[in-house]
Amino acid sequence: MSVDSRNVVTARAPEDDAPLLERIALRVTAWCEKWYPDAFVFVALTVLAVALGALAIGASPRAVAVSFGNGFWSLIPFTMQMAMVAITGYVIASSPPVARLVTRAARVPKSGRSAVAYVAFLSVLTSLLHWAISLVFAGLLVRELARRADLRMDYRAAGAAAYLGIGATWAMGLSSSAAQLQANPASIPATLLPITGVIPFSETLFLWQSLSIAGALVIVSTLIAWWTAPGPTRAKTAADLGIALDTIDDALPARERPGEWLEYSPMLILVLVALGGGWVINEFASKNWLIAISGLNTYNLIFLLLGMLLHWRPKRFLRAVSKAVPVTSGVLIQFPLYGAIASMLTSAKGAAGESLTHHLSTLFVSIASTDTFALVMGVYSAVLGFFVPSGGGKWIIEAPYVMQAANDLHVHLGWAVQIYNAAEALPNLINPFWMLPLLGILGLKARDLVGFTFAQFICGTVLVLTMLWLLAPTLIYHTPVLH
Structure with missing residues (x-):
C-alpha cells in the first residue's frame, strides 16, 4: 500500500471517533508539531532568562558575561x-547478534494485544540498564513483530510501547544522567559540589524506595499498554498505515584493497x-561493585567493549558508530550552554553578594516543607522537563x-x-524530542504514538507523585560529603 493510501486509511478513522484521552493527545501533538521549536531554542531562551534574572538581582553585565564564559566549557x-x-x-542494539535475538524474541507473543504489552515490558526493563539500547532494541522488535502474518498488532500502540x-x-x-553525575566527583561542576557533595548509587538508584518506584512503573506501564492496545477489529497494522517493512541490509561490502584486511579481521577487536x-576486571576486584559500576567511564567502557x-569486525563496528553519532548532536551543542547556565545561577552575584541560586532556593523553601518537598519538586521537574528535554542538562540547571533547598529543609539528598x-x-511521554530516533526506525510520526503515551503520562504522573509523597518520610537527611 502506498503512502497516499495511508492518508485514505487515516480519513476512514477520524480522531473524533477515538477515545477522549486519545483525542486530546492527538490534538496536543498536532499543536506541538506545528508550534514546538527545536530543543536548542529552549536552551537559548533559558540562557537569556537566567542572564536577565542575574541582572535583576543586581549582578553587573560583566559578572554575568564572565560567569557565562567560565561555565561554558565546564562540562566537557x-x-x-x-x-x-x-x-x-546504539552500537550494541544494532549489532548482528542482537538482530538475531530480536528475531527470536518476536516469536513469543500469541496475539496483537499481548505483543504490545510484551514490547512495553521489555522496553521499560531494558531501559534500567541503558536507555539507548532500550529505544533501538524495542523499535527493531516492533518491526519484526509487525512482519508476523498471524498477529494483527496495532503498529502505533506497539511503537508507543517501544x-x-x-x-x-x-x-x-x-x-541516569543525574545519578551518574552525582556519583562522579570529576563530573560535578565546581559550583555544585559544595551544595550536594558526592552521592553514591547506594544513596540514589539502589535505595529500596527508588527500586520500589521503578518496579511499580514496570508493572503499571505494561498493564496500561495492554489495556490501551486496540483489539483486532480496531487495530491498524503497518500495512494498513502504508508502511513498508523492508529488511535492513547490514551486510559488509566485499574487500576491494589489500589494505582493508585489518578492517575485516577481528584481531584488533580482540x-x-x-x-x-x-x-574493568581490576576495577571490580579492587572496589566495591556499587562504586565501580557508578563510574561513568567504567560504565561506558563496558558497553563500548561489548x-x-x-x-566483531572493525569495519562493521565503525559503520555502527557513524550511524549513532547524529543522535549525539543535541548533547554536544546544548551541554556547554547548560554549564554556562549553572555557572550564571551560582557565580553571578548581586550587590548583596547573593546569587540567583540563593533566591530560587529561598523561593522553594518558602512554598515547600520537608513533607511537601517531594511533591513540589516533582511537579516542577516534570513541567520544566517538557521545555528542557535533557535529563543531564536539566539537572545541571x-x-x-x-x-540547596533540600539542604535547608533537611531532605535526604x-x-x-x-x-x-x-x-x-x-x-x-508527550514530548516529540526523544521520539525522533524511534520514529526513524518505525516510519511513524509523533502524532501516531502520543495518543497512546498520553494515557501512560496521566497514570504515570499520578503513580510517581503519590509514591514520592508516601515514601519521603522513610528517609533521613545526611550532611553532604565532599571528596
Whole structure:
C-alpha cells in the first residue's frame, strides 16, 4: 500500500471517533508539531532568562558575561560521557547478534494485544540498564513483530510501547544522567559540589524506595499498554498505515584493497577488548561493585567493549558508530550552554553578594516543607522537563537551587536526586524530542504514538507523585560529603 493510501486509511478513522484521552493527545501533538521549536531554542531562551534574572538581582553585565564564559566549557568530560552513552547503546542494539535475538524474541507473543504489552515490558526493563539500547532494541522488535502474518498488532500502540523505556523508567536505571553525575566527583561542576557533595548509587538508584518506584512503573506501564492496545477489529497494522517493512541490509561490502584486511579481521577487536576487559576486571576486584559500576567511564567502557565484540569486525563496528553519532548532536551543542547556565545561577552575584541560586532556593523553601518537598519538586521537574528535554542538562540547571533547598529543609539528598529522576522522565511521554530516533526506525510520526503515551503520562504522573509523597518520610537527611 502506498503512502497516499495511508492518508485514505487515516480519513476512514477520524480522531473524533477515538477515545477522549486519545483525542486530546492527538490534538496536543498536532499543536506541538506545528508550534514546538527545536530543543536548542529552549536552551537559548533559558540562557537569556537566567542572564536577565542575574541582572535583576543586581549582578553587573560583566559578572554575568564572565560567569557565562567560565561555565561554558565546564562540562566537557560529562558531555563526552553522555555522548558515549548514546553511541554505545546504539552500537550494541544494532549489532548482528542482537538482530538475531530480536528475531527470536518476536516469536513469543500469541496475539496483537499481548505483543504490545510484551514490547512495553521489555522496553521499560531494558531501559534500567541503558536507555539507548532500550529505544533501538524495542523499535527493531516492533518491526519484526509487525512482519508476523498471524498477529494483527496495532503498529502505533506497539511503537508507543517501544518508547516507554525512555518515558517511564530510564532515569531510575544505570544510565541516569543525574545519578551518574552525582556519583562522579570529576563530573560535578565546581559550583555544585559544595551544595550536594558526592552521592553514591547506594544513596540514589539502589535505595529500596527508588527500586520500589521503578518496579511499580514496570508493572503499571505494561498493564496500561495492554489495556490501551486496540483489539483486532480496531487495530491498524503497518500495512494498513502504508508502511513498508523492508529488511535492513547490514551486510559488509566485499574487500576491494589489500589494505582493508585489518578492517575485516577481528584481531584488533580482540586486542582492545582484552586490554579494556583487564582494566574493568581490576576495577571490580579492587572496589566495591556499587562504586565501580557508578563510574561513568567504567560504565561506558563496558558497553563500548561489548559493542566491539558484538560487531566483531572493525569495519562493521565503525559503520555502527557513524550511524549513532547524529543522535549525539543535541548533547554536544546544548551541554556547554547548560554549564554556562549553572555557572550564571551560582557565580553571578548581586550587590548583596547573593546569587540567583540563593533566591530560587529561598523561593522553594518558602512554598515547600520537608513533607511537601517531594511533591513540589516533582511537579516542577516534570513541567520544566517538557521545555528542557535533557535529563543531564536539566539537572545541571535545577540542581544548584533545588539541592540547596533540600539542604535547608533537611531532605535526604539522594532522595532529592531520585525525585528528579522519577518526575523528569514523565514529560518524554508527550514530548516529540526523544521520539525522533524511534520514529526513524518505525516510519511513524509523533502524532501516531502520543495518543497512546498520553494515557501512560496521566497514570504515570499520578503513580510517581503519590509514591514520592508516601515514601519521603522513610528517609533521613545526611550532611553532604565532599571528596
